[in-house]
Amino acid sequence: xxxxxxxxxxxxxxxxxxxxxxxxxxxxxxxxxxxxxxxxxxxxxxxxxxxxxxxxxxxxxxxxxxxxxxxxxxxxxxxxxxxxxxxxxxxxxxxxxxxxxxxxxxxxxxxxxxxxxxxxxxxxxxxxxxxxxxxxxxxxxxxxxxxxxxxxxxxxxxxxxxxxxxxxxxxxxxxxxxxxxxxxxxxxxxxxxxxxxxxxxxxxxxxxxxxxxxxxxxxxxxxxxxxxxxxxxxxxxxxxxxxxxxxxxxxxxxxxxxxxxxxxxxxxxxxxxxxxxxxxxxxxxxxxxxxxxxxxxxxxxx
Amino acid sequence: xxxxxxxxxxxxxxxxxxxxxxxxxxxxxxxxxxxxxxxxxxxxxxxxxxxxxxxxxxxxxxxxxxxxxxxxxxxxxxxxxxxxxxxxxxxxxxxxxxxxxxxxxxxxxxxxxxxxxxxxxxxxxxxxxxxxxxxxxxxxxxxxxxxxxxxxxxxxxxxxxxxxxxxxxxxxxxxxxxxxxxxxxxxxxxxxxxxxxxxxxxxxxxxxxxxxxxxxxxxxxxxxxxxxxxxxxxxxxxxxxxxxxxxxxxxxxxxxxxxxxxxxxxxxxxxxxxxxxxxxxxxxxxxxxxxxxxxxxxxxxxxxxxxx
Numbered sequence: 001x002x003x004x005x006x007x008x009x010x011x012x013x014x015x016x017x018x019x020x021x022x023x024x025x026x027x028x029x030x031x032x033x034x035x036x037x038x039x040x041x042x043x044x045x046x047x048x049x050x051x052x053x054x055x056x057x058x059x060x061x062x063x064x065x066x067x068x069x070x071x072x073x074x075x076x077x078x079x080x081x082x083x084x085x086x087x088x089x090x091x092x093x094x095x096x097x098x099x100x101x102x103x104x105x106x107x108x109x110x111x112x113x114x115x116x117x118x119x120x121x122x123x124x125x126x127x128x129x130x131x132x133x134x135x136x137x138x139x140x141x142x143x144x145x146x147x148x149x150x151x152x153x154x155x156x157x158x159x160x161x162x163x164x165x166x167x168x169x170x171x172x173x174x175x176x177x178x179x180x181x182x183x184x185x186x187x188x189x190x191x192x193x194x195x196x197x198x199x200x201x202x203x204x205x206x207x208x209x210x211x212x213x214x215x216x217x218x219x220x221x222x223x224x225x226x227x228x229x230x231x232x233x234x235x236x237x238x239x240x241x242x243x244x245x246x247x248x249x250x251x252x253x254x255x256x257x258x259x260x261x262x263x264x265x266x267x268x269x270x271x272x273x274x275x276x277x278x279x280x281x282x283x284x285x286x287x288x289x290x291x292x293x294x295x296x297x298x299x300x301x302x
Numbered sequence: 303x304x305x306x307x308x309x310x311x312x313x314x315x316x317x318x319x320x321x322x323x324x325x326x327x328x329x330x331x332x333x334x335x336x337x338x339x340x341x342x343x344x345x346x347x348x349x350x351x352x353x354x355x356x357x358x359x360x361x362x363x364x365x366x367x368x369x370x371x372x373x374x375x376x377x378x379x380x381x382x383x384x385x386x387x388x389x390x391x392x393x394x395x396x397x398x399x400x401x402x403x404x405x406x407x408x409x410x411x412x413x414x415x416x417x418x419x420x421x422x423x424x425x426x427x428x429x430x431x432x433x434x435x436x437x438x439x440x441x442x443x444x445x446x447x448x449x450x451x452x453x454x455x456x457x458x459x460x461x462x463x464x465x466x467x468x469x470x471x472x473x474x475x476x477x478x479x480x481x482x483x484x485x486x487x488x489x490x491x492x493x494x495x496x497x498x499x500x501x502x503x504x505x506x507x508x509x510x511x512x513x514x515x516x517x518x519x520x521x522x523x524x525x526x527x528x529x530x531x532x533x534x535x536x537x538x539x540x541x542x543x544x545x546x547x548x549x550x551x552x553x554x555x556x557x558x559x560x561x562x563x564x565x566x567x568x569x570x571x572x573x574x575x576x577x578x579x580x581x582x583x584x585x586x587x588x589x590x591x592x593x594x595x596x597x598x599x600x601x602x603x604x605x606x607x608x609x610x
Contacts, residue, residue: 020418035446110334133532135553136570140352143363240441
């Protein structure tokens with residue numbers, strides 16, 4: 001029977017595969033690329049004076065940068081209120097990611113290297129937070145930190161008066177961020193550390209390195225890539241987080257960029273500024289995002 | 303006769319004393335293990351407490367007042383069954399999960415197959431775009447969805463349809479990535495063998511590729527389903543009324559105003575139960591579908607959690 005495929009066409013691609021990919025391509029075009037362009041159009045657009053609603057300007061030649069200038073003044077001007085929020089977001093994210101790394105790395109290292117026969121058990125326990133909704137995990141901490149919750153009760157047994165943990169404390173928000181995002185980091189670190197060939201560590205031992213120096217000279221350099229990828233996958237969502245602060249604090253003194261953007265979306269007249277801020281966030285994060293995509297592609301093609 | 307005495311053989315009877323236990327390089331790392339257990343306790347015990355207190359016969363979050371199903375269905379006003387808002391939220395979550403999975407999985411699988419075989423700048427670009435949709439922070443994605451549904455596609459109002467469209471776009475990367483990874487490991491020899499035996503392209507795809515990809519497709523369906531149960535930002539920004547807010551948004555909006563009561567714990571526990579059922583079904587199904595390949599339970603676990 002004749003083979004219906006010409007080898008050249010097999011390698012180049014033909015109508016069958018194109019037809020399979022087409023719905024996905026059209027979908028991504030209409031519902032991902034167009035919306036991002038819509039944000040651009042609104043950020044550079046005008047404000048309808050009567051309805052106070054944003055008017056999207058689709059033609060790039062008609063774009064006006066008035067909203068951008070407004071937001072820029074909000075960030076760096078004399079009466080800026082967005083500047084401190086941005087700095088606070090960066091500080092929270094930096095501290096939270098560092099804590100995530102300090103807590104997550106030893107746990108991932110233990111499970112990857114020393115868990116032995118109990119590896120499956122540890123893995124299930126480590127992955128479990130993925131299957132528990134973020135809201136439920138925050139809810140659990142709200143219950144514990146509320147005035148009638150166990151944390152204050154424990155403080156009471158120690159003779160300390162109850163603390164209002166949920167009333168605008170930075171510590172609560174940072175610890176909440178750590179609690180919320182550490183499972184992602186641990187899984188990526190585990191996957192990376194699991195791939196380290198134990199023969200390399202034994203070679204280091206054979207060459208005379210002690211345990212600590214083996215770690216510094218062998219394990220740490222080999223885990224640089226997982227650490228970087230893991231930090232990216234933790235930091236990127238953290239920078240857009242608004243719900244952790246809202247649930248654990250609710251005060252303006254601990255608000256993050258995400259709170260600012262989300263609040264602006266809900267206020268008539270400020271949606272344009274919300275679009276500008278989202279755009280700025282996207283531009284700032286574009287390089288780390290592209291780096292992450294290239295790094296995972298490289299890993300997949302190895 | 304020997305002029306010099308031979309050196310005495312080393313005395314190794316007391317060898318143990320020369321090396322204290324903490325200098326043994328192959329000892330078990332008790333510190334690391336303790337640390338890991340502490341982390342796991344910190345990570346999971348609060349949730350266990352929250353689930354426990356959803357069965358509390360009373361409003362307190364720390365004083366146990368007896369076991370009761372009150373917040374689930376006995377209480378005629380406040381329980382999940384009887385409170386209309388909570389009730390609608392459960393239904394909405396299930397509705398969103400099912401609709402999104404049913405749309406996103408075929409879309410993503412077809413996309414993965416097509417992109418993998420069609421070489422060129424267009425598919426490469428869209429593969430990049432698809433991964434970008436996975437990496438972009440959900441807030442920026444949600445904001446762009448919000449704007450597009452309020453200005454450009456405003457005939458699609460905010461609501462369930464908008465939520466499903468947004469959720470599908472956000473989750474289509476799961477089947478696309480998982481199936482592509484699987485395609486790479488399968489290789490082309492089975493397709494070529496089928497082609498040599500005279501199969502058309504459609505027959506090859508239907509009878510050779512899809513069965514080989516079945517575990518990956520199933521795993522991605524599990525990922526999409528549990529991803530939608532837990533999703534928050536997209537549905538928060540795209541919901542418009544009480545009729546289309548799922549459980550995650552209800553927990554958020556009721557809790558940050560103050561103490562929402564143990565009914566929220568009950569709601570959260572229901573979400574937890576749903577996710578758990580999906581995971582168990584996913585694990586069993588994955589093992590069933592890949593039983594000819596000699597994979598381990600560990601591999602199945604990592605596959606259905608998205609890292610395999």
